[in-house]
Amino acid sequence: MCSPPNLPTLPLIDGETRSDYESFHASCLQAIKPDDAIERVWLQDFIDYAWEAQRLRRMKAALIQVNKRRAVEFLIKDLADKDTALYHAKSLSKEWSSGEGGAIIYFEELLDEHELTDTSVMAKAVENCLPVLEKIDKLIGAYDYRRDAALRELEKRRDLLAKRARDFTNSLLPDAEVTEIKAAE
Amino acid sequence: MAIDRKTASNRRNSAKSTGPKSEAGKARSALNAVSHGLSAKSAFDAVAQNKIDELATSFAQGKKENQALMDAAREAAENQVILERIRDLRTQVWKTSAHDRSITGRGELYALNDPGNAQYFLEHFGASVGEFKKLFPNELTEPFSSDIDRDAAIVDLATKELAKLVRYERQAANRRDRALRAMEQLSD
Numbered sequence: 138m139c140s141p142p143n144l145p146t147l148p149l150i151d152g153e154t155r156s157d158y159e160s161f162h163a164s165c166l167q168a169i170k171p172d173d174a175i176e177r178v179w180l181q182d183f184i185d186y187a188w189e190a191q192r193l194r195r196m197k198a199a200l201i202q203v204n205k206r207r208a209v210e211f212l213i214k215d216l217a218d219k220d221t222a223l224y225h226a227k228s229l230s231k232e233w234s235s236g237e238g239g240a241i242i243y244f245e246e247l248l249d250e251h252e253l254t255d256t257s258v259m260a261k262a263v264e265n266c267l268p269v270l271e272k273i274d275k276l277i278g279a280y281d282y283r284r285d286a287a288l289r290e291l292e293k294r295r296d297l298l299a300k301r302a303r304d305f306t307n308s309l310l311p312d313a314e315v316t317e318i319k320a321a322e
Numbered sequence: 323m324a325i326d327r328k329t330a331s332n333r334r335n336s337a338k339s340t341g342p343k344s345e346a347g348k349a350r351s352a353l354n355a356v357s358h359g360l361s362a363k364s365a366f367d368a369v370a371q372n373k374i375d376e377l378a379t380s381f382a383q384g385k386k387e388n389q390a391l392m393d394a395a396r397e398a399a400e401n402q403v404i405l406e407r408i409r410d411l412r413t414q415v416w417k418t419s420a421h422d423r424s425i426t427g428r429g430e431l432y433a434l435n436d437p438g439n440a441q442y443f444l445e446h447f448g449a450s451v452g453e454f455k456k457l458f459p460n461e462l463t464e465p466f467s468s469d470i471d472r473d474a475a476i477v478d479l480a481t482k483e484l485a486k487l488v489r490y491e492r493q494a495a496n497r498r499d500r501a502l503r504a505m506e507q508l509s510d
Contacts, residue, residue: 148409150416174380175502178402182495185409196477203474231467266474272481279488283495290499297506 148188161188175294182287190280197273200266201259206234208261209244216251366403374399381505394504401498408491412484419480425472429465431458 149158165184171177210230214222221229232240248254263270366374377399382391419425431454433439440451455462466472 148413150413151420173383174377175505178498178502182405189412196473199470200474200477203468203470269474269478269481272485273477276481276484276488279492283491286495286499290502294502294506 148185150192153192158188169291176291179287179291183284183291186280186284186287190277190284193273193277193280197270197277200269200273201262202234204262204265205258206230207265208258209233211261211265212253212258213244213247216247216253366400370403374403377402381502385509388508391505391508394501394508398498398501398505401494401501404494405491405498408487408494411487415480415483415487416476419476419483422476422479424460424479425475427458427460428463428472428475429461431461432463432465434462 149155162184165180165187169176169180169183171180207230210226213226213229216222217226229240229243233244248257374396378392378395379386381398382388382395385391434443434451434454443454444450451462466475
């Protein structure tokens with residue numbers, strides 16, 4: 138359950154590598170050092186949810202990137218002269234997205250001309266994909282909560298075990314007698 | 323008799339209902355079955371039962387004589403197996419979404435939107451592109467302009483399915499953790 142080779146299938150999708158997963162797994166194992174089967178369960182939870190949330194954060198970034206290109210296309214159609222808006226908005230936004238200098242300069246000047254900034258592009262991009270972003274954020278929230286819950290359970294159990302060990306040790310010690318030491322006359 | 327006729331008619335009509343037709347619908351309904359089975363204890367086959375026994379014994383650290391402890395360990399183990407199924411299913415959701423017809427078939431017949439092609443289609447197949455579009459909406463939609471565009475559509479599809487699994491996951495994790503905590507009290 139705990140070491141990656143025991144998993145029948147690793148929870149990987151396209152774009153993720155076995156070596157990345159294994160290295161993440163090894164770091165968590167090293168940091169948490171599970172003591173028994175119960176602790177290994179919570180460690181596996183921690184790894185799964187952290188991995189899943191990270192995957193969604195990557196997807197979220199990619200989604201915003203796509204929509205930034207769409208936002209650029211929208212703004213060119215909205216702000217540029219009729220000819221550019223009608224015939225070149227799509228190709229310019231693609232060039233902007235692939236980092237072509239001419240398109241980037243053209244778009245910066247267009248924004249300046251209308252007193253807009255990069256923030257306007259981001260706002261439009263987020264607006265375009267808001268329903269999906271909300272769904273992703275909800276999932277990330279749920280996975281982060283479960284990841285933290287696994288750590289909390291682990292911490293509580295270790296505290297309880299430590300307290301038991303302390304109580305047990307104390308019970309073995311004889312009651313100390315208080316002896317009054319008189320000062321030398 | 324009227325009742326017999328009604329029964330026969332009901333049977334005929336129900337025979338026409340053959341479930342989802344599109345690939346996306348089939349994939350969705352396949353996941354419905356799995357998600358309903360996730361929390362059903364009757365869904366544990368022999369392999370899962372063995373896994374549960376193994377896990378329960380290791381949770382209880384071999385103290386098989388303590389019945390109450392073993393019961394709690396078994397409850398924890400059953401829910402752990404459910405959680406492992408959900409984990410596998412989460413990965414499956416991403417893979418299924420990537421191969422959904424709405425993604426792989428997108429834009430395959432986009433050329434039919436061209437008026438010349440639409441006319442040819444009407445003359446040779448006797449159906450308008452509008453009618454065809456109702457049956458194959460994805461195929462007539464504009465193709466993805468890039469891989470990132472396609473990935474964004476996959477994310478949209480997958481998050482819908484993943485959201486359904488979250489509830490099952492929360493319930494199973496809470497039941498497991500409650501049982502594990504109960505074990506701590508019982509082993510005092």
